[in-house]
Amino acid sequence: MDKKSIRQMMKEKRLLLNQETFSLYNQSIYHQVIHHPYYQSAKLIACYVSLQYEVDTISLIKKTLETHRVCVPKVHGDIMHFYEIESLDDLKEGCFHVLEPITTKQIQPQDIDLMIVPLLAFDQFKYRVGYGKGYYDKYFASGYQGYKLGLAFSFQYIHSIDIDQYDYCLDEIIVENILE
Numbered sequence: 001m002d003k004k005s006i007r008q009m010m011k012e013k014r015l016l017l018n019q020e021t022f023s024l025y026n027q028s029i030y031h032q033v034i035h036h037p038y039y040q041s042a043k044l045i046a047c048y049v050s051l052q053y054e055v056d057t058i059s060l061i062k063k064t065l066e067t068h069r070v071c072v073p074k075v076h077g078d079i080m081h082f083y084e085i086e087s088l089d090d091l092k093e094g095c096f097h098v099l100e101p102i103t104t105k106q107i108q109p110q111d112i113d114l115m116i117v118p119l120l121a122f123d124q125f126k127y128r129v130g131y132g133k134g135y136y137d138k139y140f141a142s143g144y145q146g147y148k149l150g151l152a153f154s155f156q157y158i159h160s161i162d163i164d165q166y167d168y169c170l171d172e173i174i175v176e177n178i179l180e
Contacts, residue, residue: 009121033060044107045069046115046116047064051098055118055153072099073100079135083101115146121158122158126172128173141166149172151173
């Protein structure tokens with residue numbers, strides 16, 4: 001299945017989650033992240049700002065700001081940069097209706113210890129399908145050496161993704177861990 005088809009399928013699957021399940025899954029992922037050893041030891045954490053139906057990061061960013069330095073992405077043309085924020089008030093709607101930083105303190109890739117990465121799908125090798133613009137892969141290629149942590153719902157797993165030379169795998173992907 002090509003990446004375009006995967007994107008469409010996963011966007012549709014996300015719409016099937018009811019609010020109670022969505023909330024339960026998000027709580028599980030949130031707790032796993034804040035207890036993760038890389039999160040605990042990081043000085044500077046980069047985190048995407050979630051859209052509706054993505055794994056929620058607004059609560060995570062708010063909590064992280066209490067104990068860590070935080071930076072979030074902003075798109076400039078074909079390139080993404082990260083800017084440090086001090087509160088959620090430092091965000092406003094920007095490119096693709098995503099909340100983006102209005103601050104000017106740009107962070108260099110080598111200064112980020114942990115990057116929390118969005119995805120639409122992932123495979124057994126920790127490769128991801130994003131939204132198709134390649135912003136994160138370009139950022140990883142620009143000198144980022146920190147830990148790459150993806151957040152996803154378990155239904156976003158697919159056996160194999162057709163990758164190309166520009167794709168980077170993540171170090172780990174956290175999904176909800178719900179005992180039924």
